Amino acid sequence: RLKPGGRRENPFGPGTLTRVIAVTSGKGGVGKSTLTANLAVALAAQGMSVGILDADVYGFSIPGLLGLAPAGIAVKPTRLDDMILPPIAHDVKVISIGMFVEDASVAVAWRGPMLHRTITQFLTDVYFGDLDILLLDLPPGTGDVAISVGQLLPNAEVLVVTTPQSAAADVAVRAGVVARQTGQRILGVVENMAGLPLPDGSVLELFGSGGAAEVAQALSAGQDTPVAVLGEIPLSIALRAGGDVGDPVVAAHPTDPASQAIVALARII
Ligand code: ADP
Numbered sequence: 001r002l003k004p005g006g007r008r009e010n011p012f013g014p015g016t017l018t019r020v021i022a023v024t025s026g027k028g029g030v031g032k033s034t035l036t037a038n039l040a041v042a043l044a045a046q047g048m049s050v051g052i053l054d055a056d057v058y059g060f061s062i063p064g065l066l067g068l069a070p071a072g073i074a075v076k077p078t079r080l081d082d083m084i085l086p087p088i089a090h091d092v093k094v095i096s097i098g099m100f101v102e103d104a105s106v107a108v109a110w111r112g113p114m115l116h117r118t119i120t121q122f123l124t125d126v127y128f129g130d131l132d133i134l135l136l137d138l139p140p141g142t143g144d145v146a147i148s149v150g151q152l153l154p155n156a157e158v159l160v161v162t163t164p165q166s167a168a169a170d171v172a173v174r175a176g177v178v179a180r181q182t183g184q185r186i187l188g189v190v191e192n193m194a195g196l197p198l199p200d201g202s203v204l205e206l207f208g209s210g211g212a213a214e215v216a217q218a219l220s221a222g223q224d225t226p227v228a229v230l231g232e233i234p235l236s237i238a239l240r241a242g243g244d245v246g247d248p249v250v251a252a253h254p255t256d257p258a259s260q261a262i263v264a265l266a267r268i269i
Contacts, residue, residue, distance in 0.1 A: 053135070
């Protein structure tokens with residue numbers, strides 16, 4: 001659809017029928033991208049039409065996680081007229097900043113306006129078709145992006161990812177508060193890197209426990225509806241290894257405890 005003046009409309013703006021879920025975290029390295037990629041694959045396997053918009057300028061790891069970056073270089077999207085066609089992996093349509101940078105080893109140091117323009121262009125110029133769900137993988141905890149998402153995607157819900165550690169939980173609370181200030185609804189909190197199940201049946205809590213509960217409690221203060229912990233994803237070698245080779249664990253090892261936790265999360269969100 002074209003707006004007057006020939007510019008295309010953002011199909012995910014106000015009134016959209018697509019559920020838009022922004023996956024956020026307070027800091028990097030908590031597994032936000034790994035969870036986004038696997039959650040998308042799990043949702044697609046449950047019959048949903050799913051897209052991922054990877055605007056994590058510092059990380060842009062989604063293509064690699066889904067096998068769309070052979071030899072470390074993200075595949076280039078094809079074009080149809082002036083539309084960009086998103087590459088598809090595991091039935092998930094993917095667009096990533098990593099598909100547009102010439103040299104992935106050069107750090108992308110972008111300021112807010114540039115990021116805003118890129119997200120706007122991804123929303124308007126990428127042909128996703130009718131999606132049930134669009135997942136956004138955004139840079140950790142920055143105000144600039146939260147404001148862009150608030151403006152461009154007023155219907156977006158926010159899924160906050162944290163580890164069990166208090167330090168990660170504190171910054172995750174701030175990311176949630178910023179998202180809420182820009183008008184987004186908090187869908188819930190996910191604890192990633194929870195206990196590692198050991199062969200003898202015990203569980204090793206490498207990063208402690210309770211981070212997500214802490215975040216949910218802090219974000220529930222003063223709210224009519226409390227914010228819930230929606231899932232706990234255990235530490236998993238298969239999950240990490242699957243990410244390294246671009247073969248998402250939910251598809252490659254469905255019986256792995258991390259896969260089961262992510263599939264369960266996909267069912268309830
Ligand atoms: P973020 O997007 O938050 O920066 P990533 O998704 O890139 O984090 O994950 C950081 C690292 O942690 C990756 O190497 C990933 O494979 C690993 N990782 C993420 N979640 C888990 C988990 N549950 N168990 C083991 N390793 C994990």
